[in-house]
Amino acid sequence: MEAPNAGNFLCICHFGGEVVTLIDSLNYKGGQAVGVSITKDTTFAEFIQIFCAQAMMHSTELSFMYTTKYLPTQLLPLNTDCGMRDLVSFNDNYAYVYVHGERVQNIMPTHISEQMSRCEMDSIASVSTPSEHLFEHLTNGVPTSTIGYMSRCVVNQSGPLESTVWGNALHSTGQTFAIAEEFRKILYKFSLAHNFRYKWKRNAPNALSTYCAVEGCPWQIKARAIRSTPIVRVTTFNNVHSHTAHDLITMALMSKAKGIAAILKDKLRQDPDLTPPKIRSEVKRKYGMNVSYKQAWRAKEKTKMNFCGDVSHTYKLLPWLCNSLKDSNPGTIAEWTCDADLNFKQLFIAYGCSVNEFLLGCRPIIAVNSSFLSAPYRGALYSATAFNADDEMYPLAFGILSYENYEDWLWFLQHLKGLIGSLKVTIISDRHNALLESVGEVFGIQNHSHCFTHLKENFGK
Ligand SMILES: [Zn+2]
Numbered sequence: 001m002e003a004p005n006a007g008n009f010l011c012i013c014h015f016g017g018e019v020v021t022l023i024d025s026l027n028y029k030g031g032q033a034v035g036v037s038i039t040k041d042t043t044f045a046e047f048i049q050i051f052c053a054q055a056m057m058h059s060t061e062l063s064f065m066y067t068t069k070y071l072p073t074q075l076l077p078l079n080t081d082c083g084m085r086d087l088v089s090f091n092d093n094y095a096y097v098y099v100h101g102e103r104v105q106n107i108m109p110t111h112i113s114e115q116m117s118r119c120e121m122d123s124i125a126s127v128s129t130p131s132e133h134l135f136e137h138l139t140n141g142v143p144t145s146t147i148g149y150m151s152r153c154v155v156n157q158s159g160p161l162e163s164t165v166w167g168n169a170l171h172s173t174g175q176t177f178a179i180a181e182e183f184r185k186i187l188y189k190f191s192l193a194h195n196f197r198y199k200w201k202r203n204a205p206n207a208l209s210t211y212c213a214v215e216g217c218p219w220q221i222k223a224r225a226i227r228s229t230p231i232v233r234v235t236t237f238n239n240v241h242s243h244t245a246h247d248l249i250t251m252a253l254m255s256k257a258k259g260i261a262a263i264l265k266d267k268l269r270q271d272p273d274l275t276p277p278k279i280r281s282e283v284k285r286k287y288g289m290n291v292s293y294k295q296a297w298r299a300k301e302k303t304k305m306n307f308c309g310d311v312s313h314t315y316k317l318l319p320w321l322c323n324s325l326k327d328s329n330p331g332t333i334a335e336w337t338c339d340a341d342l343n344f345k346q347l348f349i350a351y352g353c354s355v356n357e358f359l360l361g362c363r364p365i366i367a368v369n370s371s372f373l374s375a376p377y378r379g380a381l382y383s384a385t386a387f388n389a390d391d392e393m394y395p396l397a398f399g400i401l402s403y404e405n406y407e408d409w410l411w412f413l414q415h416l417k418g419l420i421g422s423l424k425v426t427i428i429s430d431r432h433n434a435l436l437e438s439v440g441e442v443f444g445i446q447n448h449s450h451c452f453t454h455l456k457e458n459f460g461k
């Protein structure tokens with residue numbers, strides 16, 4: 001590249017604000033800017049000297065970074081004469097330099113995608129600051145005098161939504177799908193890509209018919225099962241919309257938990273702990289769709305269910321689980337019950353090793369308690385905790401039952417009594433009504449004492 005003539009290379013130096021990374025450019029939020037004219041022979045020391053004179057700053061503890069026209073989002077350190085030469089060589093006529101120091105704010109990039117909504121991006125872009133260079137990087141051209149308007153436009157087009165890849169997911173009559181559900185998923189993605197809502201006229205496994213939600217719009221698609229197979233084939237596809245600008249502006253995309261679960265499947269598989277607020281911002285950023293907290297939560301639960309199976313099915317494993325525990329750990333008590341309709345009712349588990357150690361070396365005191373379970377099936381976790389010779393808590397038994405009723409506590413305590421045999425123990429509890437009766441019945445009323453913590457809390461109330 002041809003070196004610039006002496007004195008006609010301009011370094012636009014930003015300081016006091018914050019670098020914000022957009023999809024394919026950098027923006028600088030707040031702060032100020034000064035122009036530093038240099039030549040291809042200007043040394044780093046000379047550059048600092050000119051900058052400090054222009055910005056009226058001291059040179060101590062300042063650090064500099066710059067970008068090139070080829071990699072406008074990559075910040076490179078500027079701290080040597082060699083860096084000065086690269087800055088001149090890999091930019092045309094002007095370059096952006098970002099200054100960081102104790103007396104100026106952090107210039108490390110803030111990623112729009114993670115920390116800001118598009119609305120906030122608009123507000124950044126529309127703030128006129130002296131340092132607002134904005135989108136010359138994008139246009140690859142000369143700085144323009146209409147920066148304010150231009151920046152707002154460019155931010156609004158800060159990259160195509162990811163849903164556009166589904167633009168041809170539905171393409172012609174004769175297209176087939178393995179099952180109706182696959183057709184529904186593809187249709188949903190197609191509607192996101194083309195920014196329209198649809199309504200079902202018929203939605204059965206063997207016959208599907210939808211049309212555009214905008215009244216009078218001719219868009220429609222129909223599919224039917226091929227003979228008696230689950231395979232469905234598109235029989236009618238009129239892929240033409242007749243929308244007004246007002247329709248496009250006011251149309252809210254369909255945000256169904258099931259659909260969100262389908263499009264976020266891979267993301268949730270990689271990061272199962274993705275929270276509903278993060279799902280909301282991800283969906284908004286990538287697909288331009290507003291979803292509520294509840295929809296995001298339901299989408300997450302649906303995805304989890306697809307990966308791990310239905311939680312209710314795991315209850316079917318209980319008999320196997322209890323038998324396996326007893327086989328592999330002699331002395332274990334693992335019992336379960338169900339109601340007349342074979343629905344799960346109660347579970348009690350005490351590992352053989354825990355029981356043996358309790359009988360051998362623990363103090364004859366057992367604290368019983370229960371706490372709510374927040375899973376879809378609710379109920380409560382019951383626990384029996386002993387204390388070893390060092391007065392440390394020693395887990396003895398636990399159970400899954402309904403919450404705080406006499407029958408369940410009685411069932412749990414009877415199993416507890418069964419494992420300690422004739423040993424006399426003192427039961428500590430919060431003396432809930434259900435416990436007052438059941439503990440007295442199984443262990444004797446004289447062996448039931450208050451939990452001091454609960455007692456104190458109850459007085460506090
Ligand atoms: Zn339409």
